[in-house]
Amino acid sequence: MKVLAVAVFLVGQASGLPFSHQTHLQLKLTCTGCHAPAASSTRLEDNNLPSRAVCLGCHKDPVIKAPTPTVLNRFNHRKHAAMGNLAPLIAAAIDRGTYLSEGGVKIRPLLNTTNACEACHRGMAASTEVTKAAFPQMADCLVCHSQIDPPWSCELCHDKPKTLKPAYHVADFLDSHHRKDAKIDRTACAVCHGRKFTCLGCH
Numbered sequence: 001m002k003v004l005a006v007a008v009f010l011v012g013q014a015s016g017l018p019f020s021h022q023t024h025l026q027l028k029l030t031c032t033g034c035h036a037p038a039a040s041s042t043r044l045e046d047n048n049l050p051s052r053a054v055c056l057g058c059h060k061d062p063v064i065k066a067p068t069p070t071v072l073n074r075f076n077h078r079k080h081a082a083m084g085n086l087a088p089l090i091a092a093a094i095d096r097g098t099y100l101s102e103g104g105v106k107i108r109p110l111l112n113t114t115n116a117c118e119a120c121h122r123g124m125a126a127s128t129e130v131t132k133a134a135f136p137q138m139a140d141c142l143v144c145h146s147q148i149d150p151p152w153s154c155e156l157c158h159d160k161p162k163t164l165k166p167a168y169h170v171a172d173f174l175d176s177h178h179r180k181d182a183k184i185d186r187t188a189c190a191v192c193h194g195r196k197f198t199c200l201g202c203h
């Protein structure tokens with residue numbers, strides 16, 4: 001009855017404001033209650049955002065945007081959902097120091113969750129606006145997909161991986177990357193080249 005009273009008050013107010021997961025999760029709504037198709041989605045192209053019908057009980061004129069594009073070309077929610085809660089696995093990789101991104105430290109506290117969706121989509125309960133932080137990082141995937149051999153290993157998830165180089169990979173990078181003034185932060189290379197690379201035998 002409480003929700004109904006709020007709903008009457010709300011009518012017409014939802015449009016124009018950014019969507020807050022925090023507000024809606026506090027109402028005890030669940031991930032799959034709104035994103036119903038996500039757990040059974042088998043193609044990256046699937047739209048797993050809610051249909052307007054989900055909102056109509058509480059809002060008169062809900063606005064739902066198109067899904068945010070990523071640089072991924074393949075992903076299968078169903079296969080990964082079938083593996084259970086992956087949060088402890090990702091957390092263990094961060095604790096062991098094998099997680100291939102410095103960003104692990106920041107997400108570590110958010111991985112103490114029993115909600116399997118939050119293993120990859122972290123911090124939703126505190127999110128007041130949808131940003132890229134709602135999406136997993138590449139290092140999350142590499143906890144399991146640990147073979148690293150660019151560009152071949154990249155094709156599991158990306159098309160045209162040869163083009164997926166950081167901007168600092170300028171044309172003469174192979175020659176210039178070991179100049180004294182190159183100011184290279186080796187930790188940043190790990191996510192694409194691994195920690196133990198030989199790179200044509202020079203290392």
Ligand code: HEC
Nearest residue numbers: 003006014015017018019020023027050054055058062063
């Ligand atoms: C069970 C009722 C309920 C459902 C279902 C619901 N909302 Fe809400 N919504 C609320 C309440 C309560 C607020 C908070 C209003 C306030 O704080 O003034 C809210 C607020 C909002 C706002 C304002 C900003 C914010 O706090 O998020 C937007 C935008 C919004 N809802 C969009 C949606 C959309 C889109 C859907 C469907 C996917 C939806 N809501 C489903 C109850 C609901």
Ligand code: HEC
Nearest residue numbers: 019024029030031034050065067068117118121124130134
């Ligand atoms: C009240 C319904 C509702 C609930 C509950 C909800 N979401 Fe959402 N979610 C939405 C809406 C609506 C959007 C699109 C908002 C926008 O575009 O700003 C969204 C966006 C997202 C996005 C980003 C999608 C994109 O393309 O930008 C992710 C990821 C996501 N939700 C995951 C979750 C997870 C995980 C949970 C549970 C912890 C959850 N959501 C709970 C309604 C909901």
Ligand code: HEC
Nearest residue numbers: 070071135136137138141145150153154156157164165192
């Ligand atoms: C198992 C899946 C997977 C594999 C394999 C993979 N990636 Fe990614 N990659 C991701 C995910 C997830 C993201 C984040 C996508 C987003 O939010 O747009 C990403 C993002 C990226 C980005 C853009 C953001 C960034 O981190 O700079 C680049 C560039 C990239 N990958 C290159 C590569 C290269 C090169 C390889 C091979 C060495 C590779 N990826 C292998 C999953 C993967």
Ligand code: HEC
Nearest residue numbers: 031035038039044046047048049067070072075080117120
């Ligand atoms: C193994 C990691 C992983 C898990 C677990 C996971 N997701 Fe995702 N999710 C992703 C990736 C990767 C994307 C980006 C796909 C893309 O580029 O469209 C995504 C995208 C989404 C989106 C964005 C909308 C769209 O259509 O692309 C929503 C919503 C979403 N997931 C909801 C969920 C829900 C709900 C669960 C739990 C049932 C869940 N996810 C579990 C990795 C995961």
Ligand code: HEC
Nearest residue numbers: 074075076079083086089120136140141143144145156157
């Ligand atoms: C817990 C380990 C684990 C994590 C974390 C993980 N994967 Fe996977 N992934 C697997 C396994 C195991 C398979 C093989 C599943 C099968 O074929 O039944 C797989 C299969 C895949 C496939 C092939 C799917 C298909 O349709 O055959 C893609 C693409 C993929 N994963 C992308 C990703 C991306 C992107 C992420 C990060 C957002 C990710 N994976 C995170 C274990 C994982």
Ligand code: HEC
Nearest residue numbers: 150151161162164165166169173174177184185188189192
């Ligand atoms: C986002 C992924 C990504 C990151 C991060 C990354 N690389 Fe690369 N790198 C690539 C890809 C993709 C190639 C091309 C592979 C191919 O074409 O065979 C490449 C190629 C190279 C080459 C060969 C020359 C060239 O430009 O093709 C060198 C040298 C190199 N990387 C060094 C580094 C160093 C040093 C770092 C860390 C400072 C780094 N890379 C970080 C993706 C990345």
Ligand code: HEC
Nearest residue numbers: 174177178179184185186189193197198199200201202203
């Ligand atoms: C032609 C030989 C050569 C090739 C090929 C080469 N490097 Fe280097 N690299 C060097 C030299 C020489 C240095 C400077 C000396 C040193 O520190 O080892 C260097 C330094 C570096 C450094 C900074 C120093 C360090 O070890 O922390 C990184 C990171 C690096 N290379 C990454 C790569 C990556 C990734 C590739 C392959 C994509 C690659 N290099 C390919 C010769 C090469």
